[in-house]
Amino acid sequence: MKLLCEGISRRFFRNGKNTNFFNAVEKTFFELPEGAVTEIVGRSGSGKTTFANILSGLLTPTEGVLLIDGVDFFSLPDEKRSQFRNKNIGIVPQGQTGLSSLTVLENVLAPAFMYGDGKEKESLAKELLSQMDLFELCDVYSNELSGGELRRMSIARALINSPKIIIADEPTGDLDDDTTRLVLSLFRKKADEGASVLIVTHEHDALQYADQIYRMEKGVLSKEG
Amino acid sequence: MSFASGISIKNIKRKPFRSLLLFSLVLLIAFTLFSGAFVIISLRNGLECYQSRLGADIVVIPSSAKGHGSVDDILLSGITGNYYMSGKDFEKVASTEGIASITRQFFLTSAKASCCSARVQIIGFDPKTDFSIQPWISESYKNEIEDGDVVVGCNINGYDSGLITFYGQEYRIAARLEKTGTGLDNAIYTNMATVRQMAKNADRLLETSPFQGVDIETATSAVLIKVAEGYTIEEVADDINIHITKVEAKMAKSMISDISEGLLGTSRMIGILVALIWALALIILIIVFVLLSNERRKEFAILRVMGASQKMLSRIMGTEAAILCAAGAAAGIVLSLLIIYPLSASIKDMLGLPFLSPGIPVILLLALLSFALSLFAGMITALICARRITKNETGLLLREDA
Ligand SMILES: Nc1ncnc2c1ncn2[C@@H]1O[C@H](COP(=O)(O)OP(=O)(O)OP(=O)(O)O)[C@@H](O)[C@H]1O
Ligand SMILES: [Mg+2]
Numbered sequence: 001m002k003l004l005c006e007g008i009s010r011r012f013f014r015n016g017k018n019t020n021f022f023n024a025v026e027k028t029f030f031e032l033p034e035g036a037v038t039e040i041v042g043r044s045g046s047g048k049t050t051f052a053n054i055l056s057g058l059l060t061p062t063e064g065v066l067l068i069d070g071v072d073f074f075s076l077p078d079e080k081r082s083q084f085r086n087k088n089i090g091i092v093p094q095g096q097t098g099l100s101s102l103t104v105l106e107n108v109l110a111p112a113f114m115y116g117d118g119k120e121k122e123s124l125a126k127e128l129l130s131q132m133d134l135f136e137l138c139d140v141y142s143n144e145l146s147g148g149e150l151r152r153m154s155i156a157r158a159l160i161n162s163p164k165i166i167i168a169d170e171p172t173g174d175l176d177d178d179t180t181r182l183v184l185s186l187f188r189k190k191a192d193e194g195a196s197v198l199i200v201t202h203e204h205d206a207l208q209y210a211d212q213i214y215r216m217e218k219g220v221l222s223k224e225g
Numbered sequence: 226m227s228f229a230s231g232i233s234i235k236n237i238k239r240k241p242f243r244s245l246l247l248f249s250l251v252l253l254i255a256f257t258l259f260s261g262a263f264v265i266i267s268l269r270n271g272l273e274c275y276q277s278r279l280g281a282d283i284v285v286i287p288s289s290a291k292g293h294g295s296v297d298d299i300l301l302s303g304i305t306g307n308y309y310m311s312g313k314d315f316e317k318v319a320s321t322e323g324i325a326s327i328t329r330q331f332f333l334t335s336a337k338a339s340c341c342s343a344r345v346q347i348i349g350f351d352p353k354t355d356f357s358i359q360p361w362i363s364e365s366y367k368n369e370i371e372d373g374d375v376v377v378g379c380n381i382n383g384y385d386s387g388l389i390t391f392y393g394q395e396y397r398i399a400a401r402l403e404k405t406g407t408g409l410d411n412a413i414y415t416n417m418a419t420v421r422q423m424a425k426n427a428d429r430l431l432e433t434s435p436f437q438g439v440d441i442e443t444a445t446s447a448v449l450i451k452v453a454e455g456y457t458i459e460e461v462a463d464d465i466n467i468h469i470t471k472v473e474a475k476m477a478k479s480m481i482s483d484i485s486e487g488l489l490g491t492s493r494m495i496g497i498l499v500a501l502i503w504a505l506a507l508i509i510l511i512i513v514f515v516l517l518s519n520e521r522r523k524e525f526a527i528l529r530v531m532g533a534s535q536k537m538l539s540r541i542m543g544t545e546a547a548i549l550c551a552a553g554a555a556a557g558i559v560l561s562l563l564i565i566y567p568l569s570a571s572i573k574d575m576l577g578l579p580f581l582s583p584g585i586p587v588i589l590l591l592a593l594l595s596f597a598l599s600l601f602a603g604m605i606t607a608l609i610c611a612r613r614i615t616k617n618e619t620g621l622l623l624r625e626d627a
Contacts, residue, residue, distance in 0.1 A: 046524070050620070053619075053620035054620070056620075058529065058530065058618065058619040058620040058623065059618050059619070059620025059621070076534050077533045078534050078536075079535075079536060081527070082532050082533060082534035082535075082537070083534070083536075084531075084532075085528075085530075085532040086531060086532020087532070089532075091530050091531075093527075093530055093623050094623075095623065097231075097523075097528075097530065097623075099524060099525075099527055099528070100239065100524075101232070101235045101236045101238075101239035101240065102232070102235060106235075110228075110232070111531040111532055112531060113228045114233070114532055114533070114537065115228075118554075128591060141239070157531070164537065173238075188333055198387045203432065221380045
């Protein structure tokens with residue numbers, strides 16, 4: 001699945017004042033190719049998360065269109081867009097994203113149950129959790145996890161519906177080196193299987209897994225190398 | 226089970242404090258709604274019952290009745306006095322123009338002394354002409370009241386032997402009457418011949434006889450009149466008041482409207498109170514809902530990331546609210562039934578107004594309505610809160626702290 005940005009930008013207002021605005025993402029043309037790992041690096045506050053959220057369909061761009069397989073994604077009604085995201089886009093957001101009413105296993109399975117019978121995905125969920133070294137914590141409530149454990153849980157959750165697009169915002173931020181390598185090689189594998197993978201990262205180690213690297217600087221995206 | 230219901234139940238279980246708070250608030254709302262409506266309806270019932278029992282346009286009592294307890298007292302609180310007009314005065318009243326039907330009653334208070342079983346008000350009426358007591362009695366007792374028989378109000382308890390003693394003589398209890406919620410429930414009814422018999426015994430036994438100079442055989446305590454067509458109630462009442470000096474004609478309608486004004490005032494007050502408590506609880510409910518749901522912005526954002534639609538989030542919030550509100554509303558109604566029902570006697574005493582609890586079907590309907598309204602209030606609030614959150618962009622909600 002190909003993801004295409006045509007002239008996308010996003011404006012924010014400082015302190016909610018209409019007069020004091022700036023572009024967190026400047027007008028951007030960008031393509032996320034299939035079967036490849038694309039990485040975006042950049043300093044803190046440069047607009048990476050803003051851009052990744054637009055690509056995930058979670059934040060509307062001020063200008064421009066997001067085309068997924070040629071379809072203007074933001075013109076779809078909410079119901080359709082949500083179902084599409086559930087099925088095809090695996091998102092690992094920045095920050096902690098566990099549902100505290102659910103156990104680790106239930107958290108991972110939640111996307112599978114939303115529009116279908118997640119029961120059949122239970123073995124996949126357990127497999128993903130053991131890959132993330134979380135199998136023992138299956139039945140623990142997610143608010144009892146450490147930051148790194150939560151992160152790994154959200155990676156397993158993003159992969160439960162075998163999405164064709166993966167968008168991960170600093171997925172290895174709070175992980176140790178070994179786990180970082182584990183996660184990145186898993187994403188690499190998904191790309192090799194045909195997925196379009198986008199990773200926002202600070203880690204230098206990550207770069208060796210990338211097919212193409214972009215740099216975000218004050219909202220301006222440019223290709224590296 | 227759908228995803229939405231499954232996760233709603235888990236949310237309720239995993240957040241007991243939040244759940245309990247909403248549950249209690251809805252309980253309060255349902256409780257005030259149901260109890261308030263119950264009391265108001267009971268008051269209205271009481272008045273209606275009272276109005277239909279009375280059935281007279283004019284009540285004529287002797288002037289000497291002043292200060293001895295008025296007709297209002299007789300009908301409302303069962304307090305009567307021993308006051309009598311002569312047979313001559315009754316004839317004068319009866320010959321007034323514009324009377325369609327007329328009937329007389331004879332009041333006698335039993336003494337506390339050993340000659341009587343209890344101190345109650347005895348009301349003698351004339352079954353041949355009566356239109357005020359008979360229709361009500363016939364709901365419980367179809368036969369004619371024989372000489373020596375009495376019919377007792379529902380609050381006169383005991384006397385398993387079926388006998389009751391007044392002024393040294395036993396009388397047979399023929400029937401117990403249905404509840405009216407008024408003072409009528411505390412009185413005893415019999416025919417004229419029997420009450421006059423009792424009066425003669427009283428005259429003999431009491432040191433100071435209440436029948437000073439009045440012939441018991443022809444004495445009358447109150448005359449009830451229905452006005453004929455073509456005459457106004459005022460005309461006839463004025464006619465009696467001007468021409469017959471020893472009696473006083475009171476318009477029953479004005480008595481009823483006095484009571485109903487008091488009742489309307491009270492029920493309006495209760496209504497306002499209930500509305501106030503209800504509105505207050507509703508406002509608190511809305512505030513609590515908004516506060517609680519604000520804490521859930523991140524949770525909703527996470528669900529959106531996983532692909533939940535706005536509709537699905539509303540469904541989750543709606544299901545949670547439905548479960549908690551239904552439980553709270555049911556508990557509130559059961560609680561008010563448990564509290565109000567046994568207390569209705571003391572409520573009645575406190576208000577000093579006719580108070581007649583509605584029947585089971587009305588109670589059920591009331592319960593259903595209170596339930597539906599409480600549920601509705603909670604659900605609407607929940608859905609508005611859900612909508613308020615989901616109209617934000619997920620990308621912005623995600624930045625907020627959990
Ligand atoms: N809702 C908002 N309102 C106003 N400004 C915002 C909002 N969201 C982000 N910004 C600003 O937009 C800029 C880009 O933010 P963004 O989160 O995209 O940066 P980032 O590159 O992901 O940084 P980091 O590496 O620290 O995660 C920042 O200057 C931030 O302060
Ligand atoms: Mg970021």
